[in-house]
Amino acid sequence: MRIDGLTDHACLIVSGPDQPGVVAAVAALVARHEGNIVSLDQHSTDPVGGDFFQRVVFHRTGLADAFPQLEEDLAATLGPFGMTWTLRDQSVPKRMAILASTEDHCLLDLLWRHRRGSLPVDVPMVISNHTRTAEDVASFGVPFVHVPAQPGPDKSAAEAEILRHLDGRVDVVVLARYMQILSGDFLQKVGVPVINIHHSFLPAFIGANPYQKAKDRGVKLIGATAHYVTEDLDEGPIIEQDVVRVTHADSTPELRRRGADVERAVLSRAVLWHAQDRVIRHGNHTIVF
């Protein structure tokens, strides 16, 4: 599958120590290759001694043929600046696996957006520790894999099975209310970014039952947070957050119902931006262009 409207579009991400001349060097290289810059964003954490980030999307007729030479020239141009970079053909969709459990709101929302053409990804599989959503997933024409949750604290067998399914087939994993904590070992072996949706406005209400905690604390807004998963639970780099107003009259189930709408909205934005190479990790932060 190729993404409509993005034929011959390349996305270049550059990062490294901020210094004069990088923007000019990149722009000159693109111009030399007869690319037309479609969008360009940059950020520096500090103009003096800070870190520099740039995202350039350019159109280049015959991109596939030009790719090797572009990469060679980028290495030659950016190497001396000490910059790292990635170049991606935007017409090639990222392959996104979704891990889910019994809750269907985030899962179905992603599948529906994908079918609608609003998420530029392929979805090679949905993996769930329950079978409850199997039929819905099948109706979208997406393969459904059942890997039951492993009882007890040692999850290594279930994780190994999931890794076998993912191996070489995905570019990103999305936890759509997966509810199982993935081990550091899994995160290391999976080798691709893992995006999670947490059902609170982090860093408030880390861990289990955030809606109950929100009710207990008496907050007037509840929220959701999409973030990259790291070994530290709910502590990874935040991609997107949002909130909705609640009152004393809202019960905990009502918070859950209204929070579900925020969860799926926040996760879908985070996934879209990741799919479009708009999100750059920087330590425990993200730059979202």
Next chain:
Amino acid sequence: MRIDGLTDHACLIVSGPDQPGVVAAVAALVARHEGNIVSLDQHSTDPVGGDFFQRVVFHRTGLADAFPQLEEDLAATLGPFGMTWTLRDQSVPKRMAILASTEDHCLLDLLWRHRRGSLPVDVPMVISNHTRTAEDVASFGVPFVHVPAQPGPDKSAAEAEILRHLDGRVDVVVLARYMQILSGDFLQKVGVPVINIHHSFLPAFIGANPYQKAKDRGVKLIGATAHYVTEDLDEGPIIEQDVVRVTHADSTPELRRRGADVERAVLSRAVLWHAQDRVIRHGNHTIVF
């Protein structure tokens, strides 16, 4: 001073164990006294065995004369139900002292709203541990009292001086970015509700420097929280909260600048609602009618 448009308006707050007949008894009493109900709100934490809260505003010609009889009848009517209640003449403004420090945004916003007629309170004094805002406060015709912060951990002398100024002269104290932690002893002696504005979306970023903490965590929204002050720092009942969107490009000073707008908006709403008897404390929660 009397509040325009609220002559002969009474506000009745009733709370206690939920049970059938309370609403009817209150409404019948108001009708018997020839009161016309202007607004009525109620909330029950649980229809079975929960706590019940009601706020009734009614108009009664010649309210001042009828007040003693109303109170007597309320006691007779609500006593058997085991309910507690307060009746207030809404045309009498609450007396609100403001405690401030060097930051002027919350302080001046409250004074400006008061002058504009948007806050139904009297402001008998502003107390500050700095003199920086003295001239501005004077321009609003409000007495300014300078009580310097006491060096060292023992704040009892400064607190005692503040208490002498407040004694018998105020119905509510508002901390408009006061920046000093008030002791449990002070809170007990002051004898009126104390409202604080905290410059984060509680319970995230409790304590000092929340904007720096927000920057360090990389959140995508920053917020502010108005709450009643209790002995537990930033743990009191929340009255109002709000947030504003930020990005990776916003520096900590920029977070502070944008957060200041949220702080003054949130505090002004909390103070308005408190002044209108819309906020009822219930344990560590608030009901906001």
Next chain:
Amino acid sequence: MRIDGLTDHACLIVSGPDQPGVVAAVAALVARHEGNIVSLDQHSTDPVGGDFFQRVVFHRTGLADAFPQLEEDLAATLGPFGMTWTLRDQSVPKRMAILASTEDHCLLDLLWRHRRGSLPVDVPMVISNHTRTAEDVASFGVPFVHVPAQPGPDKSAAEAEILRHLDGRVDVVVLARYMQILSGDFLQKVGVPVINIHHSFLPAFIGANPYQKAKDRGVKLIGATAHYVTEDLDEGPIIEQDVVRVTHADSTPELRRRGADVERAVLSRAVLWHAQDRVIRHGNHTIVF
């Protein structure tokens, strides 16, 4: 089907000329019938000579048996006040037909919320002038009816066919991006409220192609509006509205994509509130309790 958790819950809506004693009379009647008031809201357009609206939900064990006597007593009590009223058993779901066209976002969101148990309605049928969503609708177990759009300005035959399908089977009709303008004759004959979602922040951008109009005007927020349908296109009483921020960089298709999220959120809230008897029409306004 009965709605979980609402057994023996009655919802009483009262409206008429504001006057003292109505609240007391209603509350006394409920108490006399051993009802326990679960929630109570009221509104007066003007305390003197205005219109009064009240919504009372109460729990009454054995509601079904008590219903006739309740209705008789309400007539006797409220008649002298000149008030109109309706009493509904909240455990009985309203029957909601959905009319749709090719766009699936509002339609599927309503069906999904219904399946999830978040919308207390029955959905006896979906009627569409296209077959594109037939399979999806079937997957929710909801009957799908295809009534092709009638070419030319005279839509009476198609409308008559729709009326035959609806006749006696529905309590409310929801236009989920139906895209056909219903005639005044249809609205009169259908005899139940019709709710529409318009894809703009009304009264801005009435009529066709609001996203293109929004792009042309260069607005910085786009929105959606759920309203009751009247003969005047996009002029009926507004139930709910919301907006989302856009920028110069968003193309018209991108406005459409982002607006779709607002449309389905706004429509689902309006439908929920209507299903819960929270919305009262008052001329061209709504009171939403």
Next chain:
Amino acid sequence: MRIDGLTDHACLIVSGPDQPGVVAAVAALVARHEGNIVSLDQHSTDPVGGDFFQRVVFHRTGLADAFPQLEEDLAATLGPFGMTWTLRDQSVPKRMAILASTEDHCLLDLLWRHRRGSLPVDVPMVISNHTRTAEDVASFGVPFVHVPAQPGPDKSAAEAEILRHLDGRVDVVVLARYMQILSGDFLQKVGVPVINIHHSFLPAFIGANPYQKAKDRGVKLIGATAHYVTEDLDEGPIIEQDVVRVTHADSTPELRRRGADVERAVLSRAVLWHAQDRVIRHGNHTIVF
């Protein structure tokens, strides 16, 4: 006055027909002049045959001395591309006159932000057709000029007097709820951008009394719009908009009170962005970087 933190910062705005090589040419020029790019934004209305807009902020030690050569080189570089451009020393504040009437909320908010150091402008004068805010304006150390509104439809004498005060002394005029319609003749003669705040979410409720119109229509959100003034009333390019939620219970005066908060927030953002050269006019649209 110079603006802290912006010494040696230049802002370059480039616009014209989109074509390959412009970004590279600009970046190379900045690099050749030993400038370090601090931020860079660009937008193209269409990659093929569209209009291109770029904003580059760069730091260049000894900017003032380098300015003439920079301008000469920009003309030589960008002329062949057919681009127009402006170069501004960001440490030089724009001179902003404020025109006001009796309402003080937008006026005082701008003056307070300016004093606080949050608005990088000079305010050489406030002109008002009433004297009501004279004392407040004086307390900010800003000259107050009283130009009474001219009775009757012909405003030419009053406008001529305002033009005499502004002549050569301002770079932008802000109408902070000025309430007088300026003639096309005035707009032509003033020769600088004029920013207005309209108290509705345009294009809804153009003209007078928008809050009453909002109440009459029964909208569930009210808003405010900051825009550049053109001869067509309330039809100029929109810079910023925002909204706030209201209910059936809010009276028209309450809409006015709550709307005032939105007005001052929206106007202050529009003025800030204009002061920072972030807003580019493009026909009846704005690009806001």
